Amino acid sequence: MAQISPLSLSTSTTLRSSFILPTLPQILSELVQNSLDAGATSIACWVDLTKHGETIRVEDDGCGISEEGLKRVGKRFRTSKRLNESGLGPIGCYGFRGEALASIASIALLDITTRTDSSPSTFTKIIKSSKILFRGHSPNRHISSEGGTIITVRDVFHDIPVRREELATSNNATVMMHCKKVVERLSLGWPGVDWSLWEDGREGGAKNVLGIAQNKNRVEVFRALYGNALVQRYQSIRVSSGKRRVDGFISLSGDVSKTHQHLYINNYPVDRGELHLAISKKFAASRFATLASSGKLDEVDDWNARARRSPRRLERHPIYVLNVTLPSSDVDVAYEPRKGLLGYKDLDSVKALLLAVVDEYLRRNDFGPLRARSTTPSPTKISQPSQTAPYLPSPLTTPRTPRFTLALQSSNLPPSPLRPTFRGESLPPAIASDQGDDNCLVHEGTAVPIPNRDEPASKRQRTDSEVYSQCRLGSRPVRKHQWIFDLAGNLDTGVLPTTPRLVSMPEEGSSVLNDVDSEHCRKANEPRRAISLQQPIKAIKTDAQFTKTSLSTAQIIGQVDRKYIAAVLRTTSASSSLVLIDQHAADERVSVETILRELCEGFGSNNVCATKAADGEQMIVLTRAEAEQLSQPAVMGVLRRWGITFKPPDLETEGDYVQVQVEHVPSVLASRLGRKEAAEITRLVRGYLPVLMERMGEVEAMLRSVDGDALPNMEDGIDGRNGLVQQEEERHCGDWGRAMRFMPKEMLELANSKACRGAIMFGDHLTYEQCTRLVDQLSSTQFPFICAHGRPVIAPLVVLGDANTIRSRPAKRKIDWGKWRDVA
Numbered sequence: 009m010a011q012i013s014p015l016s017l018s019t020s021t022t023l024r025s026s027f028i029l030p031t032l033p034q035i036l037s038e039l040v041q042n043s044l045d046a047g048a049t050s051i052a053c054w055v056d057l058t059k060h061g062e063t064i065r066v067e068d069d070g071c072g073i074s075e076e077g078l079k080r081v082g083k084r085f086r087t088s089k090r091l092n093e094s095g096l097g098p099i100g101c102y103g104f105r106g107e108a109l110a111s112i113a114s115i116a117l118l119d120i121t122t123r124t125d126s127s128p129s130t131f132t133k134i135i136k137s138s139k140i141l142f143r144g145h146s147p148n149r150h151i152s153s154e155g156g157t158i159i160t161v162r163d164v165f166h167d168i169p170v171r172r173e174e175l176a177t178s179n180n181a182t183v184m185m186h187c188k189k190v191v192e193r194l195s196l197g198w199p200g201v202d203w204s205l206w207e208d209g210r211e212g213g214a215k216n217v218l219g220i221a222q223n224k225n226r227v228e229v230f231r232a233l234y235g236n237a238l239v240q241r242y243q244s245i246r247v248s249s250g251k252r253r254v255d256g257f258i259s260l261s262g263d264v265s266k267t268h269q270h271l272y273i274n275n276y277p278v279d280r281g282e283l284h285l286a287i288s289k290k291f292a293a294s295r296f297a298t299l300a301s302s303g304k305l306d307e308v309d310d311w312n313a314r315a316r317r318s319p320r321r322l323e324r325h326p327i328y329v330l331n332v333t334l335p336s337s338d339v340d341v342a343y344e345p346r347k348g349l350l351g352y353k354d355l356d357s358v359k360a361l362l363l364a365v366v367d368e369y370l371r372r373n374d375f376g377p378l379r380a381r382s383t384t385p386s387p388t389k390i391s392q393p394s395q396t397a398p399y400l401p402s403p404l405t406t407p408r409t410p411r412f413t414l415a416l417q418s419s420n421l422p423p424s425p426l427r428p429t430f431r432g433e434s435l436p437p438a439i440a441s442d443q444g445d446d447n448c449l450v451h452e453g454t455a456v457p458i459p460n461r462d463e464p465a466s467k468r469q470r471t472d473s474e475v476y477s478q479c480r481l482g483s484r485p486v487r488k489h490q491w492i493f494d495l496a497g498n499l500d501t502g503v504l505p506t507t508p509r510l511v512s513m514p515e516e517g518s519s520v521l522n523d524v525d526s527e528h529c530r531k532a533n534e535p536r537r538a539i540s541l542q543q544p545i546k547a548i549k550t551d552a553q554f555t556k557t558s559l560s561t562a563q564i565i566g567q568v569d570r571k572y573i574a575a576v577l578r579t580t581s582a583s584s585s586l587v588l589i590d591q592h593a594a595d596e597r598v599s600v601e602t603i604l605r606e607l608c609e610g611f612g613s614n615n616v617c618a619t620k621a622a623d624g625e626q627m628i629v630l631t632r633a634e635a636e637q638l639s640q641p642a643v644m645g646v647l648r649r650w651g652i653t654f655k656p657p658d659l660e661t662e663g664d665y666v667q668v669q670v671e672h673v674p675s676v677l678a679s680r681l682g683r684k685e686a687a688e689i690t691r692l693v694r695g696y697l698p699v700l701m702e703r704m705g706e707v708e709a710m711l712r713s714v715d716g717d718a719l720p721n722m723e724d725g726i727d728g729r730n731g732l733v734q735q736e737e738e739r740h741c742g743d744w745g746r747a748m749r750f751m752p753k754e755m756l757e758l759a760n761s762k763a764c765r766g767a768i769m770f771g772d773h774l775t776y777e778q779c780t781r782l783v784d785q786l787s788s789t790q791f792p793f794i795c796a797h798g799r800p801v802i803a804p805l806v807v808l809g810d811a812n813t814i815r816s817r818p819a820k821r822k823i824d825w826g827k828w829r830d831v832a
């Protein structure tokens with residue numbers, strides 16, 4: 009191997025710079041962060057995406073750079089920012105690495121014009137490929153404010169051919185969308201700033217992409233960005249615990265997507281990750297997930313809630329903007345160049361703080377924990393009482409936890425109809441003095457009490473232990489199938505494992521067999537045993553693995569208990585196994601694949617069979633921002649491929665909401681999507697829009713590849729599912745599997761639901777021929793072993809040994825299968 013020697017300075021500089029600033033939006037982000045660090049109250053950004061002439065310009069009215077300081081700009085590791093004790097992090101600002109401008113200067117042309125408020129002159133410095141092209145007084149250039157800076161970046165990646173090419177072929181709309189997102193996310197943290205973003209270089213002049221005047225708080229910025237609809241009622245959050253603080257708001261409305269969940273640590277917008285997930289889980293385990301309103305769309309949703317059986321489809325996600333302030337030494341913002349992923353000294357405590365805030369919000373707004381986990385009811389599942397997700401002990405009421413100073417303030421908008429018990433009540437003096445001023449919720453100028461834990465349970469929201477114990481007491485009687493016990497009691501081989509367990513200690517959530525005093529499992533002087541299906545089952549080594557061929561060559565025995573089809577399947581190791589095939593799950597699988605295939609093949613070939621929506625009267629209500637997104641031709645085009653078309657929205661009308669007329673819906677789902685009240689189609693569109701906004705580039709690439717028939721190279725599908733799973737789906741499903749990756753989640757749910765409801769149910773009698781036909785159809789599906797909702801279709805009961813042996817020596821293992829039919 010050759011000797012180890014240093015890289016040339018230009019190589020190492022370019023490599024480092026392209027790592028620090030890999031994209032245009034990232035460059036914009038660094039420039040804007042510098043403006044904020046400079047104390048700007050007005051920041052204007054121009055982005056020109058003309059191919060090979062890409063330019064970014066940021067103008068601010070901040071403190072400017074002195075003549076002396078300008079000399080150092082463009083050199084790596086030069087900063088004017090305050091560093092923390094360790095010198096590895098900033099204090100009260102974004103910058104601390106002194107890398108951004110130096111990196112830009114090495115991979116692009118950097119043009120800085122600046123003036124401090126104490127300087128009578130304007131100075132300019134121009135650097136390209138780390139070489140200074142000009143530095144000095146620039147009387148012809150003008151800074152409009154007293155002091156300020158204009159930074160222009162062009163010729164980005166001019167000497168990195170691959171990046172250059174990538175930029176030249178990138179989709180302008182996608183790049184612009186990411187630039188907009190950068191400004192949006194930063195603007196939500198800086199209400200006192202006047203923001204604007206312009207798309208430059210267009211025919212007919214620059215287009216204003218975003219404009220937000222100075223605001224008082226984050227809610228106002230939110231309204232300016234996304235309209236009033238989602239934050240008509242909200243709670244301000246101001247919580248402090250020692251040196252840590254949480255500020256921001258949580259809306260009292262919910263949303264169909266997680267788009268509006270903005271979390272900041274020390275004003276750094278953090279990417280979705282563990283903290284977001286913890287908050288989401290807390291909300292999902294509360295009644296917020298099903299009760300939270302969604303502005304004007306409530307009426308339709310409420311109507312629909314009565315008609316629909318699946319509570320999951322009503323799920324609401326919270327809308328929040330929260331900034332956690334931590335001591336600078338507790339966070340590592342240099343974790344990765346984008347600063348979207350941070351390191352924490354004590355992540356758990358940050359999480360606990362946020363969850364305590366969410367707990368308090370939920371408690372005060374009557375969104376208590378769910379009594380039982382809401383899942384789509386399954387005809388194949390015997391429901392067990394589920395344990396509610398426990399609240400964290402409230403920092404307000406539990407003295408052992410550190411005390412938070414909490415001030416949750418409601419908006420000055422009309423009170424929530426969801427909280428009738430609180431509305432209009434005045435704070436009883438006793439509670440006021442008990443809890444202290446910090447602990448009261450101010451609503452419409454009236455103080456109202458926090459639920460008192462000392463009150464009788466009937467008067468207040470129940471505690472978790474109460475809810476839990478009620479679940480235990482109210483457990484549904486379990487169903488008993490004697491024939492299963494008899495069978496299981498006599499067998500100890502095969503695929504279904506039996507886990508011996510003492511019965512004398514009945515346990516919450518134990519199996520359907522636990523409460524059965526069955527004789528067969530009790531021998532003299534032996535503790536009673538039962539089979540637990542819910543205990544972790546030790547994997548038993550068995551060669552009972554099935555393939556689709558196992559199904560197509562199945563020996564059908566007949567229907568059992570009007571629920572299952574008993575069959576003998578060959579395993580991959582040439583033995584055979586007695587199995588029960590869930591008749592509902594099997595038929596559901598067959599149906600759902602028929603529906604999905606039709607939709608996906610139609611999407612790929614752009615000819616989904618569509619039906620005219622209900623007499624032209626089907627209207628959906630979108631927020632103004634959503635309607636603007638929907639009216640983009642690319643978005644309309646993707647929806648049209650799924651069989652959904654609209655009349656172009658009239659964006660001239662005033663107000664927060666826009667009505668849009670649905671013209672067509674896909675025929676196969678018309679019974680649900682075509683309903684006049686339009687709840688399902690509204691949910692679909694509102695859920696799909698943020699996804700399209702985020703990943704339109706990928707969808708377009710996919711469509712190009714479908715039209716050109718080349719597989720796109722994407723790590724994740726549109727719904728964020730694991731890339732490997734999707735590749736597996738594609739491998740199995742071929743062309744229509746490819747389109748599945750981009751199907752709206754809501755459409756998939758509707759297909760699942762339709763398949764479930766139309767499928768053969770438990771209790772339906774099947775003739776032998778029908779059993780055979782169903783198993784045959786199942787064998788030709790792509791995923792025969794799971795139903796549409798992911799539950800197993802086949803339950804192997806016992807390995808019968810070598811298939812040939814069984815056939816040749818039937819007498820040795822004589823089984824009277826006929827008796828099975830009598831069991832029911």
Ligand code: ADP
Pocket residue numbers: 038042043045046068070071072073077081086087088089102103104105106107108109110156157
């Ligand atoms: P950092 O922000 O980490 O200090 P940068 O390379 O981004 O490093 O910026 C280098 C220095 O240039 C900053 O420390 C700051 O003094 C100065 N600077 C950059 N942009 C501005 C601006 N818009 N207004 C005033 N000073 C600026």
Ligand code: MG
Pocket residue numbers: 038041042102103104108109
């Ligand atoms: Mg900086």
